[in-house]
Amino acid sequence: MLPLEKVLRDPIHDYIYIKHQVILDLINTREFQRLRRIKQLGTTNYTFHSAEHSRFTHSVGVYEITRRICDLFARNYATKISGDGGWDDNERLVALCAALLHDVGHGAYSHTFEHIFETDHEEMTRTIITSENTQINAVLKQVAPDFPEKVASVIAKTYPNLQVVQMISSQIDADRMDYLLRDSYFTGANYGTFDLTRILRVMRPSKNGIVFEYSGMHAVEDYIISRLQMYQQVYFHPVSRSMEVILGHLLKRAKDLYLAGKLPKDFAAELLQPFFEKDFTLADYLRLDDGILNTCFENWRTAKDPILSDLAQRFLDRQPLKSVRVTEEQADLLPKLASLVTNSGYDANYYTATNDSFNLPYALYDSKAKINLIQPNGDLEELSEVSPLVKAVTDKELGDERFFFPKQMLGTPEDQQEVFQPYYQEFSEHIKNDRLI
Numbered sequence: 001m002l003p004l005e006k007v008l009r010d011p012i013h014d015y016i017y018i019k020h021q022v023i024l025d026l027i028n029t030r031e032f033q034r035l036r037r038i039k040q041l042g043t044t045n046y047t048f049h050s051a052e053h054s055r056f057t058h059s060v061g062v063y064e065i066t067r068r069i070c071d072l073f074a075r076n077y078a079t080k081i082s083g084d085g086g087w088d089d090n091e092r093l094v095a096l097c098a099a100l101l102h103d104v105g106h107g108a109y110s111h112t113f114e115h116i117f118e119t120d121h122e123e124m125t126r127t128i129i130t131s132e133n134t135q136i137n138a139v140l141k142q143v144a145p146d147f148p149e150k151v152a153s154v155i156a157k158t159y160p161n162l163q164v165v166q167m168i169s170s171q172i173d174a175d176r177m178d179y180l181l182r183d184s185y186f187t188g189a190n191y192g193t194f195d196l197t198r199i200l201r202v203m204r205p206s207k208n209g210i211v212f213e214y215s216g217m218h219a220v221e222d223y224i225i226s227r228l229q230m231y232q233q234v235y236f237h238p239v240s241r242s243m244e245v246i247l248g249h250l251l252k253r254a255k256d257l258y259l260a261g262k263l264p265k266d267f268a269a270e271l272l273q274p275f276f277e278k279d280f281t282l283a284d285y286l287r288l289d290d291g292i293l294n295t296c297f298e299n300w301r302t303a304k305d306p307i308l309s310d311l312a313q314r315f316l317d318r319q320p321l322k323s324v325r326v327t328e329e330q331a332d333l334l335p336k337l338a339s340l341v342t343n344s345g346y347d348a349n350y351y352t353a354t355n356d357s358f359n360l361p362y363a364l365y366d367s368k369a370k371i372n373l374i375q376p377n378g379d380l381e382e383l384s385e386v387s388p389l390v391k392a393v394t395d396k397e398l399g400d401e402r403f404f405f406p407k408q409m410l411g412t413p414e415d416q417q418e419v420f421q422p423y424y425q426e427f428s429e430h431i432k433n434d435r436l437i
Contacts, residue, residue, distance in 0.1 A: 008060060012181050016064040022143055023063065023096060029135035030286075031104055031128050035059055037289035041183060042110050043243035044234065046318050048187035055103050055110075058179055065174035066099035066167050068200055073163075077205050085207035087163065094147070095164045097140065098154035099174055104128050104136065108288040112244050116251045117275040124285060126152040131282055162209035170210065170369050171362060172199070172223060180223075180230055191229035194222045204374060211374045214381070220371060221389050228361040228393060236357040236399055242320035245404050249350045250297065250311040257305060264303060268296035307350050322410055323402040326354065330436040334403060337436075340427045341405055344420040351406050358399035362390055403436065 001019055008016040018024050026032055035055035045051040070092045079086030105125030107113045114121060128134050129152045140148040153159040157169055167174055177196060184192030202216025212220055234240075257263040258276040271287060274280035300312040313319070326334070338348040346352075362384065364370060371383040384394040408415055409427045416424050430436055 010057070010061065010064070012061055012178070012185060013064045016060050017067065020093065020096065022093065022139060023100060025139045025142075026097065026100055026136060027060070029139060031134055031136050032056070032059070032101070034286060034289055035104065035106070037291050038106055038108060038110065039290055040179070041187075042112065042240075043247060044183075044187065044237070044240045046243045046320070047237045047239040048189070048234065051183070051187045053182060053186045055106050058182055059100055059103050061178035061182055062102060062168070062174045063096060063100040065178055065196075065200075066095055069167055069174065069203060070095060072200060072203065073205050083207070085205060087205045088161075091161055091164050093143065094150050094154060094159070095167055097147075097151045098159075098164070098168050101125065101129060101136065101151060102155055102168055102175060107285060108290050108293045109247060112247045113251070113288075113293075116248055116255065118278070119275075119285070122155065124282075125155055127282055128286075129155070133282065163205045166209040166369075171371055172212075172220065176227065177223070180227055183230065183234065184226075187234050189230070189234050191233050192226050194226045195219045199223060206372075206374065206380075208372060208380065211372045211380060214373045214375050214386075217373055217383070217387060220373075220383060221387055224362050224383075224390055224393070228359075228398065231357075231359040231361075232398060236359075238323050238402060239320050241355050241357060241402065242323055242404055243315065243318070245321060245353045245355060246311060246315045246319075249353070250300075250308070250315055253305070253308045253311055253350055254296075254300065257308060262305065264300075266299060268299050271296070307347060311350065320407075321351070321353075321404040322407040323355075323404045324431055325435050326401045326403045327436075333430060333436055337403065337405065337427060337430060340423045341409060344406075344409060344423045344427075345417070346406055353404045354401060355404060356399070356401035358397040360395060360397055361393040363395055365395075 002021055002024065006018040006024060008018070010016050038055045039045065040053050040055055040058050041051045070089070073087035074089045077087050079088050102125065103121070105121045105123070105128055107119055107121060107124065110121065113119065128136055129140065130148050131137055137148050140151060150159065154164055154168060157165050159165050169175065177199070180192035180194070181196060184190060198216060198219040202213040202219065204211050204213060254263055254272065255276050258269060258273070263269050271292060274284040294316070297312045297316055300308050301316065303309045303312070334354065338352045341352050342348045364384065372380045373383060373386060374380055384391040409424055410431060
């Protein structure tokens with residue numbers, strides 16, 4: 001324990017309290033500090049301009065919520081007899097470390113980078129924790145030689161204590177609660193607000209992991225609906241998704257040029273070469289962050305390849321693609337529309353895309369992840385069985401699929417090249433009220 005607790009000032013949790021030396025040491029590692037340079041919401045700041053917060057701020061927030069849960073459990077629900085379902089405070093340190101480190105493996109621009117280069121941030125998180133070449137591993141080993149593996153197993157959801165796993169990963173966990181409140185605050189949207197204090201107050205450890213007192217059902221309902229609204233209004237916003245599409249196509253173009261031997265031989269090619277060749281080390285992965293990629297893009301702005309140059313400019317200068325909603329019945333139209341885009345002078349491989357974004361507000365697919373309410377007599381009831389509101393959105397995928405294309409296809413004649421007017425006109429005839437027709 002630290003001789004005197006340290007605090008981090010935080011706009012969501014007021015103060016984040018650090019009482020263990022190992023937590024302070026983990027925060028000060030090279031790998032964790034890298035999270036300051038990776039945005040929590042990727043390209044969302046192109047839509048919500050103040051969404052500039054980092055994976056670092058989120059990670060310490062998840063730690064703080066987990067610390068509060070541990071305090072509550074130790075104060076009110078400490079185990080008395082082995083197997084009674086109470087909280088064993090010997091589990092506190094592994095829970096706190098897993099909470100702090102749960103996102104340490106995120107790459108530059110997170111999910112878009114993962115898709116293009118086939119990486120997995122959860123796998124990278126476990127590798128960073130267990131690799132003998134990281135400062136994080138060295139700090140964790142000061143607790144015990146097998147402690148890094150224990151922390152990694154919490155993130156892998158294989159740790160034997162389900163209470164610890166569900167604190168970090170379930171349908172109502174410290175991770176989700178922090179990112180909803182934090183993302184809501186920094187985007188300026190109010191959709192993600194809910195009563196965190198009340199939810200923490202009604203949480204209880206049990207033999208089944210973590211349950212919630214029946215009297216707190218409405219606070220849990222509010223959380224579920226807040227999460228639903230954040231996905232629909234913020235995370236799935238068409239402009240943010242459009243910028244993700246441009247980012248993905250920009251990286252894909254660079255990769256295609258590299259494999260064809262046509263990418264300029266500069267620092268960008270050197271940094272990304274291991275990923276183009278699918279032969280990267282952990283050190284290669286940790287060298288990248290959002291700033292490094294942005295510098296690569298700025299360099300490509302003046303590349304001789306017109307597609308690479310144009311995509312870099314579109315991404316850096318916020319020139320999103322337009323999009324329309326697509327249904328299964330309209331999918332047959334997409335090849336024709338892509339052909340019209342190509343005929344208008346754009347390579348459809350890099351200037352069109354379909355993107356589907358769907359989310360389950362509450363799911364029953366995993367019995368270990370269900371939200372259970374506990375009655376005063378100890379009986380458990382699954383949330384959707386007693387809440388008509390939650391039942392209405394249970395196992396229902398909400399979201400849409402969109403077709404993305406250059407906005408010039410729908411622009412005014414002043415924005416369009418006259419030679420392509422017949423293609424623009426035919427394309428426009430299939431668009432009405434944000435839908436294909």
